[in-house]
Amino acid sequence: MKKVLLLSAIACMALYACKKDSTSTSTPLTxxxxxxxxxxxxxxxxxxxxxxxxxxxxxxxxxxxxxxxxxxxxxxxxxxxxxxxxxxxxxxxxxxxxxxxxxxxxxxxxxxxxxxxxxxxxxxxxxxxxxxxxxxxxxxxxxxxxxxxxxxxxxxxxxxxxxxxxxxxxxxxxxxxxxxxxIASADSTDNSKIIGDWQVSRTKYNNDDWQIISLTDSSNYNYYTCSKNMLQTSEDSTDLHLPDNIGSGSFIFSFGTMNLFASAQSYKNIQLNHETSSCSNFVYDIVNSGDYLTKGGYSYNAATKTITVIQDEDGTGSYITTLPLKVKEFTSSKMVVYTTYMSEGASHDEINQITYLELLKK
The missing domain is CATH 2.60.40.10 (Immunoglobulins)
Incomplete structure (x- = not known):
């Protein structure tokens, strides 16, 4: 389930990096x-x-x-x-x-x-x-x-x-x-360079190792033996070794025409049903799942290597956020973007965390 949980953790590229617009506590202009x-x-x-x-x-x-x-x-x-x-x-x-x-x-x-x-x-x-x-x-x-x-x-x-x-x-x-x-790029063609769907493939924080987040994650493996064609738990390491839980999920960023941005998150967690499974048919039940779609706008400035995303939920959102994503790597098939987070009370320019995402073109 680590990868599924991680999807939620990066839903706002480390939530604290987003600037809440409509109720920001920043000082108004004089x-x-x-x-x-x-x-x-x-x-x-x-x-x-x-x-x-x-x-x-x-x-x-x-x-x-x-x-x-x-x-x-x-x-x-x-x-x-x-x-x-x-x-x-x-x-x-x-x-x-x-x-x-x-x-x-x-x-x-x-x-x-x-x-x-x-x-x-x-x-x-x-x-x-x-x-x-x-x-x-x-x-x-x-x-x-x-x-x-x-x-x-x-x-x-x-x-x-x-x-x-x-x-x-x-x-x-x-x-x-x-x-x-x-917020707009001086070059009107910049947005077209990133248009398309991008699968969030890996993430890392600061100098940690990359973590794959788009693949199935299994946990809580147990050993099972057969009795009257029914699964029975076992402590013998030579018996069947099956996962009790399987989590899967995906996270896609979509950059469209007319400045439309969307992020689509989905996850599913399935659990082995001991009562209905047989030795030849392993039955997994869905215990929780979800699909989340967030809408907003974006602007890409190739000169500053910055993608600015504003989550506005087509005008219905009460939590409007601005998220600047710095582009570290960019090819026709892969982007690596990152954002920084400074904790409350940190001194000027003191960065506490850098969150990286690797995006693969679908």
Whole structure:
């Protein structure tokens, strides 16, 4: 079972190496970076979840009413990583008041979006499909998300967003600013170099030996003898030597067109059934199994030898992570990538662990 367990251990390339975006504890920026993406074109090309409508005009101002919603200013200036054609997911925090929706503006645009959670909820219940990740809080949307689907082939690297909450009486909260860092290679052909399915074959930590993770792993071998064509445990090393448990699993990274990334993990554990097995027919029952698919976006920069993966679950994820993978080796049939982890409290540039993965092209 070691290899099956290892699959889970590397599901996020050593979980601590991933940066959680939407609830990151990093210090927000004190200054807003200059926007380098055309805000008018972006506002026209972006899609905002929950049936949001694009309204021409000036962004609404905060209400003077003391009962208006209040957004937590801790999140003002927070930076969110993003990839073209993928999703930005923001979970604002409401300090006071009831939330009916949001006003959202891509700064510099000549319009803003109105997000109505009542409309979004109705659409979701009617269609039972992904409408950009609406979380059902039984009418309380105080922790609902803002989800933006970016257009493809964005030129530039940053833009900023302003958003404010409103309640059923259209009382408007304070405005919060979010900074979006769009990760992309300067060479538009870079992504095509790694497109395809890659089987995770081996892994190692620091300078340890490589461990194969994609093959079947058997454990808890026992000796058996036959009695009336039934298996009986034995201590004689000359008798049948059979595994009691067999674990198997696989882990595949898929880099697709339009910046689509997916990781598919599967595992299965089977156990020898002593009662139904015979001396000529060994019966194994499945005791546990699972298949997990994680979706997100990616961008490959050949100049810096970095693949950036952002897990966004097609806009439905509440745990959005950014994972930079450094490419150590790269051929048409094999990649070796690695990531580093610095433990909490470690001094600057002190690396505690390096996790390597060997990927074989399928």
């Amino acid at each position: 200054e807003t970076p200059a926007d380098t993406i055309d805000p008018i074109a972006l506002s026209a090309g972006a899609k905002v979840g929950y049936g949001a409508i694009n309204v021409k005009g000036t962004f609404p101002l905060a209400s003077s009413d003391a009962n208006a919603p209040v957004l937590d200013t801790l999140y003002n200036g927070r930076v969110y990583d993003a990839i073209s054609n993928r999703y930005i997911v923001i979970y604002p925090r409401v300090s006071a008041g009831y939330l009916a929706g949001y006003y959202l503006k891509i700064n510099g645009a000549d319009s803003y979006f109105k997000i109505d959670y009542k409309t979004g909820y109705g659409l979701r219940k009617a269609q039972q499909k992904n409408l950009f990740g609406l979380r059902d809080n039984n009418g309380d949307n105080s922790d609902s998300s803002i989800v933006i689907k970016l257009p493809d082939h964005l030129k530039g690297d940053t833009f900023s967003i302003s958003y404010a909450a409103y309640d059923t009486l259209n009382r408007i909260s304070n405005t919060i600013t979010a900074i979006v860092n769009v």
